[in-house]
Amino acid sequence: MTNKPIISMEKIFKKYENNALALNDINVEIHKGEFVFIVGPSGAGKSTFMRMLLHETLPTSGTVIINGYNITKMKRQDIPYLRRSLGIVFQDYRLLPDKTVYENVAFAMRVIEAPRRLIQHSVNSVLDVVGLKDKYNCFPHQLSGGEQQRVAIARAIVNQPAIVIADEPTGNLDPETTWGIMEIFYRINKAGTTIVMATHNKEIVDTMQRRVLTIENGQIIRDVAQGGYSDEA
Numbered sequence: 001m002t003n004k005p006i007i008s009m010e011k012i013f014k015k016y017e018n019n020a021l022a023l024n025d026i027n028v029e030i031h032k033g034e035f036v037f038i039v040g041p042s043g044a045g046k047s048t049f050m051r052m053l054l055h056e057t058l059p060t061s062g063t064v065i066i067n068g069y070n071i072t073k074m075k076r077q078d079i080p081y082l083r084r085s086l087g088i089v090f091q092d093y094r095l096l097p098d099k100t101v102y103e104n105v106a107f108a109m110r111v112i113e114a115p116r117r118l119i120q121h122s123v124n125s126v127l128d129v130v131g132l133k134d135k136y137n138c139f140p141h142q143l144s145g146g147e148q149q150r151v152a153i154a155r156a157i158v159n160q161p162a163i164v165i166a167d168e169p170t171g172n173l174d175p176e177t178t179w180g181i182m183e184i185f186y187r188i189n190k191a192g193t194t195i196v197m198a199t200h201n202k203e204i205v206d207t208m209q210r211r212v213l214t215i216e217n218g219q220i221i222r223d224v225a226q227g228g229y230s231d232e233a
Ligand SMILES: Nc1ncnc2c1ncn2[C@@H]1O[C@H](COP(=O)(O)OP(=O)(O)OP(=O)(O)O)[C@@H](O)[C@H]1O
Pocket: 016, 017, 018, 020, 021, 022, 040, 041, 042, 043, 044, 045, 046, 047, 048, 049
């Protein structure tokens, strides 16, 4: 058995066109099954870090390997395979407004041309995981923010990704709804999926007691295996 990290970043620098140095020598390994919070002040480089995992931005220098793909060297035709191994959840849900809950989730499987019966089975099963089976026929505007985020999570996990990347997923939600969403992430992680979540929410980080990477001025200034928002390593 190998123990290769599922995500590895080595000597990552990211300088934007305006010369802003968003990431300044990031070195980190994340292993399968970990739950990792990315925290830090506004402008620290968290979004840049997350966008790099999604292949939305490339490093100026350094190596990023995600689920076996070297993102700076991979072939263009392999990008969809990398994306398929990632489930993505955003702060603002990003559902298709004119599609039902069922269709929003099924869409993620239709684009990879999954067979119809598998789609039916998988969508029903993930809607059950997020507690939204009864709402399968609703449109996003008929749902609360928390329910919309549940749909987005169902969509993110329906293709059974190895890694779920969540950027501030509870940023628009009240505290009670936030905990409902965190419980779902907790269960997904318990089932073996690696989770990387950027958040400003001190309370959830303190309560969950998972790995915390703190980014400041483009550098990882703290890496705590199991701790709170500002615990020392
Ligand atoms: N597309 C871009 N072009 C130029 N500079 C950028 C770009 N995106 C981010 N930056 C700069 O890079 C730095 C890091 O930004 P980033 O968005 O990664 O921070 P963040 O930690 O996610 O902040 P927040 O918590 O406010 O979302 C900032 O100085 C920002 O101004």
